[in-house]
Amino acid sequence: MIGVARTPYSQTKEIPKGLGAKHDAMGTLEILPEFETGLTDIEGFSHLFVLWVFDRSEGFELFGTVPIDGQPHGVFATRSPRRPNPIGLTVVELLRREGRMLHVRGVDMLDATPILDLKPYLSSIPAEKLRRGWIAGAEMRATK
Amino acid sequence: MIGVARTPYSQTKEIPKGLGAKHDAMGTLEILPEFETGLTDIEGFSHLFVLWVFDRSEGFELFGTVPIDGQPHGVFATRSPRRPNPIGLTVVELLRREGRMLHVRGVDMLDATPILDLKPYLSSIPAEKLRRGWIAGAEMRATK
Numbered sequence: 188m189i190g191v192a193r194t195p196y197s198q199t200k201e202i203p204k205g206l207g208a209k210h211d212a213m214g215t216l217e218i219l220p221e222f223e224t225g226l227t228d229i230e231g232f233s234h235l236f237v238l239w240v241f242d243r244s245e246g247f248e249l250f251g252t253v254p255i256d257g258q259p260h261g262v263f264a265t266r267s268p269r270r271p272n273p274i275g276l277t278v279v280e281l282l283r284r285e286g287r288m289l290h291v292r293g294v295d296m297l298d299a300t301p302i303l304d305l306k307p308y309l310s311s312i313p314a315e316k317l318r319r320g321w322i323a324g325a326e327m328r329a330t331k
Numbered sequence: 332m333i334g335v336a337r338t339p340y341s342q343t344k345e346i347p348k349g350l351g352a353k354h355d356a357m358g359t360l361e362i363l364p365e366f367e368t369g370l371t372d373i374e375g376f377s378h379l380f381v382l383w384v385f386d387r388s389e390g391f392e393l394f395g396t397v398p399i400d401g402q403p404h405g406v407f408a409t410r411s412p413r414r415p416n417p418i419g420l421t422v423v424e425l426l427r428r429e430g431r432m433l434h435v436r437g438v439d440m441l442d443a444t445p446i447l448d449l450k451p452y453l454s455s456i457p458a459e460k461l462r463r464g465w466i467a468g469a470e471m472r473a474t475k
Contacts, residue, residue, distance in 0.1 A: 189407075189416065222415060224393040225393040225405045226407055227408065228405050228464060229405055229407050231463070234456050238420070249366065249368040249369040262369040263333075263369045266451070270448060271366060271448070274448050278456065304407070304416045304418050305407040306407070306410060309463055310458075311455030311456050311461070312377075312422065312452060313455070317453075319377075319453055
C-alpha cells in the first residue's frame with residue numbers, strides 16, 4: 188500500500204448507498220512519506236482515480252444482491268465489496284495538496300482503508316454514449 | 332486473476348502512446364470459467380473499468396519521464412507502468428459478450444495481461460469540471 192484514506196466512515200452502514208446516493212464526503216488521502224515524491228505535479232489535476240483495498244470485506248459472491256435493488260446480479264456488473272480481487276475504485280475531486288496529504292471530496296471507503304494507487308483522471312465517456320445496464324432499470328422502478 | 336486480456340500488442344512499443352494517441356484497438360477479455368457467473372448482466376453496460384496487472388513491468392520510479400513530454404513527473408500524476416503497485420486501469424467499450432468472452436474496444440495492455448477485476452462504468456465527470464494538470468501544458472506545447 189502507498190497510504191491510507193481518512194474518511195468520516197467507521198462502519199459500512201454509514202456510507203451512502205443506492206440510487207441517488209451522493210458521494211461528496213470530504214476526506215484525506217495520507218500518502219506514506221517514502222512515496223511523497225510520486226505526488227509531484229498531482230495538484231494540477233482536478234480529479235483522481237483512487238485504487239484501494241476492501242480490507243474489511245470477507246470472501247466473494249459471484250452472483251448476489253446489492254443495496255440498489257432486490258435483484259441479484261453478477262459481481263462484475265456491480266460495485267459490491269465481495270469480489271474475487273477485493274479492490275475498490277473511486278473517483279475523487281482533489282481540492283488541495285499539503286505535502287503528502289491530499290484533501291479530497293467524494294470518498295466512499297471506510298476510514299483507514301489502505302490505498303494501492305492513484306492515477307490522474309484524464310477524460311470521460313460522454314453521457315450520451317453510456318448505457319448503464321440494470322442500474323437504469325432499477326432507477327426507473329424506484330421513481331415510478 | 333479472473334482472466335486474461337487478448338490484445339493485438341505483443342510488445343510495449345506497439346501500444347499507441349502520447350498526446351492524441353487513439354485507443355480504439357479491439358480485444359477480448361477472456362474470463363476464467365470459474366468466474367463466468369460473475370458476468371451475469373454485464374452486457375447491459377456500454378463501458379467497463381478493467382483493472383489489470385502490469386505483469387511485464389519491473390520495479391518502480393517515483394519521479395520520471397513518460398512518452399508524452401520530456402519533463403519528469405511524479406508517478407501518481409502519470410499512467411506509467413513502473414508504479415509501486417503495478418496495477419493498470421483501462422476504460423473499454425463492451426461490444427458483445429459471448430459466454431465468458433467479452434469483446435471490447437479500447438484495449439491498451441499487452442496480450443495475455445492478467446485481469447484482476449471488472450466494474451461497470453456508471454458516470455463521468457463533465458468535461459468542463461476537469462483540469463488535466465501537466466497534460467494540458469504538454470498538449471499546448473505540442474501543438475504550438
